[in-house]
Amino acid sequence: MGIDPVYERLPPTIRGDNSSNELLSRVEAVERFCRGVLDAVAPHVPCVKIQSACFERYLWHGVELYHRLVQQARALDLIVIGDAKRGDVGFSSEHYAAGCLGDQTFGGFADLEGPDAITVNSYMGIDAIEPFISLASSQGKGLFVLVRTSNPGSDAVQSLKLDDGRNVCDAVAEMVSDTGGTPGLVGASGYSLLGAVVGATKREDIVRLRRIMPKQIFLVPGYGPQGANADDMRGCFNDDGAGAIISASRSVLYASEKTPGGWLKAVAQAAADLNQQIRSILV
Amino acid sequence: MGIDPVYERLPPTIRGDNSSNELLSRVEAVERFCRGVLDAVAPHVPCVKIQSACFERYLWHGVELYHRLVQQARALDLIVIGDAKRGDVGFSSEHYAAGCLGDQTFGGFADLEGPDAITVNSYMGIDAIEPFISLASSQGKGLFVLVRTSNPGSDAVQSLKLDDGRNVCDAVAEMVSDTGGTPGLVGASGYSLLGAVVGATKREDIVRLRRIMPKQIFLVPGYGPQGANADDMRGCFNDDGAGAIISASRSVLYASEKTPGGWLKAVAQAAADLNQQIRSILV
Numbered sequence: 001m002g003i004d005p006v007y008e009r010l011p012p013t014i015r016g017d018n019s020s021n022e023l024l025s026r027v028e029a030v031e032r033f034c035r036g037v038l039d040a041v042a043p044h045v046p047c048v049k050i051q052s053a054c055f056e057r058y059l060w061h062g063v064e065l066y067h068r069l070v071q072q073a074r075a076l077d078l079i080v081i082g083d084a085k086r087g088d089v090g091f092s093s094e095h096y097a098a099g100c101l102g103d104q105t106f107g108g109f110a111d112l113e114g115p116d117a118i119t120v121n122s123y124m125g126i127d128a129i130e131p132f133i134s135l136a137s138s139q140g141k142g143l144f145v146l147v148r149t150s151n152p153g154s155d156a157v158q159s160l161k162l163d164d165g166r167n168v169c170d171a172v173a174e175m176v177s178d179t180g181g182t183p184g185l186v187g188a189s190g191y192s193l194l195g196a197v198v199g200a201t202k203r204e205d206i207v208r209l210r211r212i213m214p215k216q217i218f219l220v221p222g223y224g225p226q227g228a229n230a231d232d233m234r235g236c237f238n239d240d241g242a243g244a245i246i247s248a249s250r251s252v253l254y255a256s257e258k259t260p261g262g263w264l265k266a267v268a269q270a271a272a273d274l275n276q277q278i279r280s281i282l283v
Numbered sequence: 284m285g286i287d288p289v290y291e292r293l294p295p296t297i298r299g300d301n302s303s304n305e306l307l308s309r310v311e312a313v314e315r316f317c318r319g320v321l322d323a324v325a326p327h328v329p330c331v332k333i334q335s336a337c338f339e340r341y342l343w344h345g346v347e348l349y350h351r352l353v354q355q356a357r358a359l360d361l362i363v364i365g366d367a368k369r370g371d372v373g374f375s376s377e378h379y380a381a382g383c384l385g386d387q388t389f390g391g392f393a394d395l396e397g398p399d400a401i402t403v404n405s406y407m408g409i410d411a412i413e414p415f416i417s418l419a420s421s422q423g424k425g426l427f428v429l430v431r432t433s434n435p436g437s438d439a440v441q442s443l444k445l446d447d448g449r450n451v452c453d454a455v456a457e458m459v460s461d462t463g464g465t466p467g468l469v470g471a472s473g474y475s476l477l478g479a480v481v482g483a484t485k486r487e488d489i490v491r492l493r494r495i496m497p498k499q500i501f502l503v504p505g506y507g508p509q510g511a512n513a514d515d516m517r518g519c520f521n522d523d524g525a526g527a528i529i530s531a532s533r534s535v536l537y538a539s540e541k542t543p544g545g546w547l548k549a550v551a552q553a554a555a556d557l558n559q560q561i562r563s564i565l566v
Contacts, residue, residue, distance in 0.1 A: 006374060021391035053371050053378035059350060059392070062382070064343040083375075087404060088336055088368050089434040091289060095336035099345070108304035109342070121370060123406035123429060127436030146406060151372040153410030160454055161446045168451060171443055 001041055001271060002083070002221065002249030003069070004051040005030045009254050011263040027061045030054075034069050037253065038076060040264050044271035047079040049219070049247050050115070052100075070115050080115040081219065081245075085146065086132075087121030093131040101143075102135050117142035119197055119219065122172045126179050133194060137185060142193045142217070145176050148209060150199025150222035159205075169205060173212040181215055191217050191243065198236065200246070206235040210243075218244040224251035230277045241282045248274050284324055284554060285366070285504065285532030286352070287334040288313050292537050294546040310344045313337075317352050320536065321359060323547050327554035330362040332502070332530050333398070335383075353398050363398040364502065364528075368429065369415075370404030376414040384426075385418050400425035402480055402502065405455045409462050416477060420468060425476045425500070428459045431492060433482025433505035452488060456495040464498055474500050474526065481519065483529070489518040493526075501527040507534035513560045524565045531557055 007015070007026050014033045019025040038048065050069060055062035066082075073080045086096040104112040120132050122145050129145060136143050148158055148169045158169040166174075173196065180186070180194030187193070192215045198206060200222035210218070218236045223246045236244035255270035256263035290298070290309050297316045302308040321331065333352060338345035349365075356363045369379040387395040403415050405428050412428060419426050431441055431452045441452040449457075456479065463469070463477030470476070475498045481489060483505035493501070501519045506529045519527035538553035539546035 004375065006378075021389075023387070023389035023392050026389075051371075051375055051378075053369075053375040053382070056346075057378035057382040059382060059387070059395075060343040060347040063339075063346050067342060083371075085371050085404075086336075086368070087370070088334075088366075089432060089437075092287065092334055092336040092366075095289075095334075095340035099336070099340040099342060104306070104342070106304075106306035106309075109306050112342070121368075121404050121406055123404055123437075123440055124432045124434060125436030125439045125441075127434050128432075149372060149407045149411075151407060151410050153408030154372075154406075156408045156458055157406055157451070157455060158408075160451060163444045163446045163448075165446075168440070168443060172440060175439055 001045050001047075001252050001274060002049045002051060002247045003034055003037065003253070004054050004249045005033055005253065006054065009257075011256055014263070023058055024061060027058050027065055030058070030062075031065050031068070034065075035072060036264050037267055038069065038073055038078070040268040041252065041271040042076040042078055044268065044275045045078070047081065047245055048073050049081040049083050049221070049249075051249075052082060052084040067112060071113060074113055074116075079117075081144065082115035082118040084118045085121055086118065087124055087128055089124055089128045090131075093128055094135075097132045097135040101132060101139075101141055103139055114139075114141070117144060117195070119144045119146065122146050122176070126175055129179075133179070133185070136193050142195060144195040144197045144217075144219040145172075147173050147176060147196040147213075148198045148202050148205050150201040154199070167205075170208065170212060173209050176216060177213045180213075186215055189242075191215055195219055197221065200232060200236075203232050203235075206232075210235055210238070214238065216243075220244055220246045221249075224248040230281045233278070234281050237282065246278050284328050284330075284535050284557060285332045285334060285530045286317055286320065286536070287337050287532045288316055288536065289337065292540075294539055297546070306341055307344060310341050310348055313341070313345075314348050314351070317348075318355060319547050320550055321352065321356055321361070323551040324535065324554040325359040325361055327551065327558050328361070330364065330528055331356050332364040332366050332504070332528075332532075334532075335365060335367040350395060354396060357396055357399075362400075364427065365398035365401040367401045368404055369401065370407055370411055372407055372411045373414075376411055377418075380415045380418040384415060384422075384424055386422055397422075397424070400427060400478070402427045402429065405429050405459070409458055412462075416462070416468070419476050425478060427478040427480045427500075427502040428455070430456050430459060430479040430496075431481045431485050431488050433484045437482070450488075453491065453495060456492050459499060460496045463496075469498055472525075474498055478502055480504065483515060483519075486515050486518075489515075493518055493521070497521065499526075503527055503529045504532075507531040513564045516561070517564050520565065529561050
C-alpha cells in the first residue's frame with residue numbers, strides 16, 4: 001500500500017493543535033499518523049510504497065521523518081519502496097542512489113538502512129540509471145523504472161507513436177527488459193532487480209508491456225480511487241501469479257472518512273480488504 | 284555556474300579531519316567549500332545552479348545545508364536554480380513544488396525562500412508539471428523542463444524517431460512551447476516562466492529546439508568538461524543575444540586542481556574566465 005500522507009486529510013484527532021511552529025507540528029502529526037498506519041497495516045500487506053514528496057514538503061524535517069519511517073517499516077518486516085522518482089546523470093545519479101536507496105555506511109549513521117527499492121525516471125536513458133543499478137546490485141536492493149504512468153497527461157509522451165509502430169513506452173520497456181535481463185541482475189526467482197512502474201489505469205498497454213518485460217516486477221499504482229478495479233489488474237501478473245505489486249493509497253489511508261469507528265481500525269480493515277481483493281484475482 | 288560539490292574533490296585544506304561523525308564532518312566541509320565558492324563567484328556570474336543530489340547524499344543534514352546555501356546565494360543577488368529534476372503526478376507534484384520551489388509560509392519557517400527556479404522531468408507529461416507551473420506563476424518563479432539532456436544514453440529515449448518525422452525531444456519541446464506560451468506565463472521580456480533544459484553536447488538538436496521553443500529560456504548544462512565549447516553554444520541564444528543560461532560546474536569548482544595558489548582565487552578567476560567565454564560568443 002502507498003503511504004502518501006496529506007496533512008489536511010488526517011483524522012482530526014491526529015492533527016492536533018498547531019503550535020507556534022506550524023511546520024514542526026505538522027511533521028509531528030504526520031509522524032503519529034504514519035506510525036499508526038504502519039503498525040495497523042503490517043499484518044495485512046507485504047509491502048509499503050512511501051511517497052517521498054509528502055515528506056520533502058516539510059523540508060529537512062520531513063526528510064528525517066521519511067527515514068525514520070523507513071526504519072520502522074523495515075523493522076515490521078515490510079518490503080519498503082521509496083517512491084522518489086529520482087533521475088539524473090553521472091555522479092549526480094550516484095549521489096541520489098547513495099542518499100535515497102543505499103544503506104548508510106558513514107560513521108554516526110551506520111545503522112540507517114535505505115528502502116529495499118526506489119522508483120527512478122527513464123527519460124534520460126539507461127546510463128542515467130546505471131549508478132542506481134550498481135548500488136542496488138551490490139546491496140541486494142531493487143529499482144522500479146517509470147515506464148507507463150497512471151496520469152492522463154502521460155499519453156502525450158509515453159504513447160507517442162514511433163516510426164516502427166511501437167509506442168515510446170514500448171521502447172522504454174524494451175530498454176528496461178534488455179538491461180534488466182543482464183546476467184547477475186536476475187535472481188533465483190526469475191525476476192530482475194530492475195522492475196517497472198506500470199500505471200493501473202492504462203489497461204490497453206498492460207498486457208503488451210507484460211509481454212515485453214517478462215522478468216520485471218511491475219509496481220502498479222492507481223488501484224482504487226484512480227480508477228482501476230481488481231479485474232483490470234490481472235494482466236499485470238505473470239501466469240505463475242507473481243510479478244506485480246498492486247498499490248492503493250488513499251482508499252486505505254483515509255478509510256476512516258467513510259467508516260465510523262476508530263481511524264486505526266478503519267485503516268487495518270481497509271488493508272485487509274485490499275489484500276483480499278488482490279488475492280481474488282490470483283485464483 | 285553549477286554548484287555540484289563532491290567531497291572527494293574538495294581542496295585538501297577544506298576537507299579537514301574526519302571527526303567521529305563522518306557524515307556531519309563531510310557536511311561541514313561541503314558547507315565551508317560552497318560558502319566560499321558562492322562569495323567568490325557572485326561578482327562574476329549572474330546565476331548558480333545548485334545540484335540537489337550532492338546534498339541529498341547527506342540525508343536530511345544535506346537538505347538543510349542545501350536550503351542554507353539557497354538563502355546565501357539569494358542574499359548575494361544571484362539567481363538560484365535548484366537542480367532537483369523532480370517529477371511526479373497530482374498532489375505529489377504539489378508537494379514537491381511546495382517543498383523544493385516555494386517560498387515557505389509556515390510559522391517558524393516564514394523567512395525561508397525557495398530557489399528562483401527548479402528543473403523538472405517531462406516524461407509524465409504536462410499535467411504532472413502543472414502544479415509546479417501554478418506555484419511558479421503565483422510566486423514569480425520559473426521552471427526548466429528536461430527536453431534534451433547532455434548524457435550519451437539519453438538518445439535511446441529522446442532521439443527516438445516518431446511516425447511523423449519528429450524526434451521524441453521535438454514533441455516534448457512542442458509541449459513545453461505550447462504550454463509555456465499560454466498568456467500569463469510569458470513575461471514582459473517575451474520569455475516564458477517555463478524554460479527548457481537543453482544539453483550543450485547535443486549540437487545537432489540545439490538549433491532545431493531553439494526554433495521550436497522561441498520563448499523558452501534554455502538552461503544548458505555540459506559546457507566545458509562535458510565536451511562543448513563556446514562556439515557550440517551560439518545556437519542556444521536567440522538573435523537578441525538572450526534566452527540561454529550556459530552552465531559549467533567542475534571547470535570552475537575545481538579550478539585549483541590545475542592552478543597553483545589559493546583555491547578561492549582559482550575559483551574566482553575561473554568564474555571570471557567563464558563569464559568572458561560566454562560573452563565572447565554574443566558579440
